Amino acid sequence: MNSRLRFLFLLFAVAILSATAALAQSSVAQTPPMGWNSWNYFAGKVDDKGIRAAADQIVATGMKDAGYVYVNIDDTWEGERDASGVIHSNAKFPDMKALADYVHSKGLKIGIYSGPGTKTCAGFPASLGHEEQDANTYAEWGIDYLKYDLCSFHDDVMQKQAAADHAAQMKLMIAAYQKMGKALQSAGAKTGRPIVFSLCQYGWDSVWEWAPELGGNLWRTTGDIDPHWDRIYAIASQQSGLEKYAGPGHWNDPDMLEVGNGKLSLAENRTHFSWWAMLAAPLLAGNDLPNMKPAVKAILTNKNVIAVDQDALGKQGKHAYSDGEVEVWTRELQGGALAIAVINVGSDRYSTHPFHLDLARIGLGNQQTGKDLWTGKSITLSNNQPIELPSHDILFVRLDHPKS
DSSP states (O other), X not given: OOHHHHHHHHHHHHHHHHHHHHHHHHHSOSSOOEEEESHHHHGGGOOHHHHHHHHHHHHHTTHHHHTOOEXXXXXXXXXXXXXXXXXXXXXXXXXXXXXXHHHHHTTOEEEEEEOSSSBOTTSOBOOTTOHHHHXXXXXHHTOOEEEEEOXXXXXXXXXXXXXXXXXXXXXXXXXXXXXXXXXHHHHHHHHTOOOEEEEESTTTTOHHHHTGGGTOSEEEOSSOOOSSHHHHHHHHHTTTTOGGGOBTTBEEEOOOOOTTSTTOOHHHHHHHHHHHHHTTOOEEEOSOGGGOOHHHHHHHTOHHHHHHHTOTTOOOOEEEXXXXXXXXXXXXXXXXXXXXXXXXXXXXXXXXXXXXXXXXXXXXXXXXXXEETTTOOEEEEETTEEEOBOTTOEEEEEESSOOO
């Protein structure tokens, strides 16, 4: 083979590899990822035993049957790099390949965590300068999902290289995520196991505008969540206007679920879960699965609500209108169906001064028949209908045949 033919063959091979990687990457996260993440409840206490227990519980509780697939290890799994620069897990995770095999044996997938800086948020080794190496290691272990957290990259690189130039800082950040995105695509193509790429950089520089191009499947839109109503409401409110950026393979991520954590009331848990479904958000539970209360399990496994989140059309819901402290959100679903969420974000609304639903403001006729997604019963909505809602509770309705 002469040098010209050899060069053309090489170009063809590279093109095929790139196309294969891109196709594999685009095939994942066609609906918002569902699973469980270790951080919100266990934080740094996560270990091999706990991940195995979470996988067991996802199966035993029926969460797997409801659609929860990913078992994601967050920060503090990292050990040291060897002389060749290969990352190893620490003593809490003695054999990451064996752990991945165990999770896979349950019919589930496994996720891991790193970042583009020198250190993760908890101070463990991150991926700066080892992006391809780490992506290949994850692929060899059988990892299916990477959460990539900005953390020390801000001080390590952005501030040091462009202290007074914020635009330049953003370009450095984007390049760092692009580098790992390419590394994951290449590693996934080698093994035939695509790796979901979750960008965690808190919505800086309108991440929704550039993340899809570099292989991002989901991206955080805000700072961290915590199990308090005010924080959940603040994050949900910031999603309004981002709906056009979500779709199959690429999703806005308002952070992991806090259902079952802290002192959230059942109404707040129910509304939080419903709102994330309206937002076509990833549903990543973060509670103590082995000690999950039946009422929390019932919320997390409500298949009617999950069906809204996982709707194949992939259109994120939007804020339709507000009346006082009651908000109305709508989401277009496959087959012309419509989900309507009436959310009382404030204090109780009693019969003395109930909220009145204005169907015309959401483009509907005077009377609609649908399904209450929390009771499972048929419901009729009429124009100017009074609706009593306790504080932070929700009326969540699906109309399979909305009438204008």
